[in-house]
Amino acid sequence: MSDKNIKLETSAQNTWCPGCGNFAILAALKGVVAEMIKKGTPKEEIVLVSGIGCSSKIIDYINLNSFSSLHGRPVISAQGIKMANPKLKVIVFIGDGGCYNEGIAHLIHAAKRNTDLTVLVHNNRNFALTTSQFTATSPKGFKGKSTPQGSIEESFNPLSLMFSLRASFIARGYSMKINHLQDLIKKGAKHKGFSFIEILQPCITFFDTTDFYNQRVYEMKKGDLKSDQEIIKKIKEWDYEDNNSKIPLGIFYQRKRPVYEEELLKK
């Protein structure tokens, strides 16, 4: 099957803001699934799972199996799908609000279990579709409609949380670095186990962090991180606040661990 024969488009009209980082994520994703299909993964065995919010609209724009869950629930819905049929290749799309606010328990337990999922967190660091309120990764002082004087909560570092759980694949990408991102998604999808890929994504309408990120992001080199200490240091290099530290991109951690559904279904 050649690339041209894989029709991934649907008839759905795209409703993202013009210039939204989601377009880049969609393009990167299409590149990854087209290659997966080309290399022999049957199209019908790929399942995309999403929740609610701008990020979650992505499943309407790709002609593949999909399950639209509820706000905060795609990670656990995806685990149900994997328990039912571990052969399926499941990719989850979730925003920072759904992942780190509403559904954080599911993220923690999925990482702990090492369910074989690829989770893409579209982190624009605010609830955008509800016209902008702060989320768990909005910087302190974030001025949204629920915090007109600035959020009084400090943000948290999801990568630290994932590393404390030994999530078996931890990476960070940036929506403006599409080739790098595509490579991360490809590696995450290939990884057997729980792949956590956070995607920094400017919200061009409500929280445009494009310049902020462009000045700070850099790609880590392969093999840079050898010890736990080095991994933690890199993860903590940027603490999700508005400071001047650099922001590393790439794979922070990867290791093999028994996969939950394989253990569960073992005879």
Next chain:
Amino acid sequence: MIKKDFSILIGGRAGEGSRKAGLIIAKLFAELGYKIFIYDDYQSLIRGGHSFSHLRASDKKVLSHRKKLDFLLGLNEEVIKKHQKKLDKKGIIIHDSMAKKAVEEVKGKPMMENTAIIAIFAKNIGIEWKILEKVLKQEFKKFQKLNLKVAQKAFDKAEILFKIKRLNKKVFPLITGNEALALGAVKAGLKLYLAYPMTPATGILHYLAKNKDKFKVVVSQLENEVGIVNAAVGAAYAGTRTMVGTSGGGFALMTEGFSLAAQSENPLVIVESQRMSPGSGVPTYQAQGDLSFVLSAGHGDIVSFVIAPGDAEESCFWGGKILNLAWKYQTPSILLIDKEISESTFSFDKDILKKINCERPLLWDKKGRYLRYQDTKNGISPMAFPGDKNVISKSNSYEHDEFGLTIEDEENTEKMQNKRLRKFKEMEKEVDRLESVKVYGNKKSKKAIICWGSTKGPAKEAAERLGFKMVQPIILQPFPEKKVKQALKGVKKIALVETNALGQMEKLLNSYGIRIDKKVLKYDARPFLPEEIEKKLSKF
């Protein structure tokens, strides 16, 4: 006349083994052909306190315990003090002091007092040693020899008070309602059971986990009830027959996923075993207080199946049927039981399993392009699953078009609502075809008791003694209006019996124009006893 209906209470502190002793006594009776019912009363603690098994053995099928005691067996004196007033005039007390002596004489372990007390009881009612020995051998695999020694000693020392009649009847196995419903679901093709522990539904989780290989069921405990329900909907989307179990508080958390299942048309079966609420309530005790809640569960326009079986055999049958219905209509469904059914022990007639099959849902004919939400005449769209060849299956929590893409326009929104409305109509028709209402007692009586769920047991006995008719709707949603009205034909006075404080069933009946003349309610977190209902309706 020879007595054929016995009421026995055995109690002790939690951890002393009164539950096990009650079960062994029940098995002795079962060996003699008696039918059994055991009510287990225990507190929310691990050691100490006061717990007891109140059992009934009868030549007829019994579904509740009786107030008056023929035998009171205490693993400590407190038990005797607490329950003595329930003892019948001819009732017999067996004290732990008698048991203690037997244990000491053969140097048994203090834990074995319950073995001794069983042996004394067996001798008292004239059960032969070889029957006792057989049952004890089955029940005690650990320290079997020592237990038998203790039993032999106690048996020899005790006297025969009368000779119980052996009935020439089939010996039925004893199982709990939780186990019965699990068996039914397995027979109907259950493949995945997901749960978060919550009394009184936890027994289902334990039973299926213990027997997962035998039943070929995958069992998983996940982070919370929100997770459970959402994983279950995901699993159903991927084609796996799934069931989840919880009580009222857990169900409250599941209503979000319940609504998702309705909108995305994924089959979902939730076992809701009620206990005394609101809040944490009286967690290990009985109530039927979640009826109004489950009938209206889930945001949006939803008609789900709500089925309330009244005993172990009905739980088994409907535990299987509800799985088939959920898949046939691609709908969320609730099996509504309670502590009294979940944790009580019943004589179980396995023949009921023959009536349960794994019914094939409507599947895609593999022609043309697959449409997950195809707009069919009866509103039911054929199913296909991810992984099936040439299938793109798009399940959607948003309103969607036939393919499954999100829509917001008025024309398509109404069209899809209409599709689901037609499906709800089909569900109503299905209820008319099923045995959704049962009638007992004096069918010609102008007075009727209406009850539902576990109240069936005591209400049926009361109705029979009072000469009333008894009507038990089993399917509560869609409500079997025609069948209930048919059952009430010629009835002039209706009494409603249920274990909640508001009389929640009345609201449901009223909405179909059925008026209640008297409500008999119980809300002390204990099940109804037949005598209580009889007394309250003696002047009705």
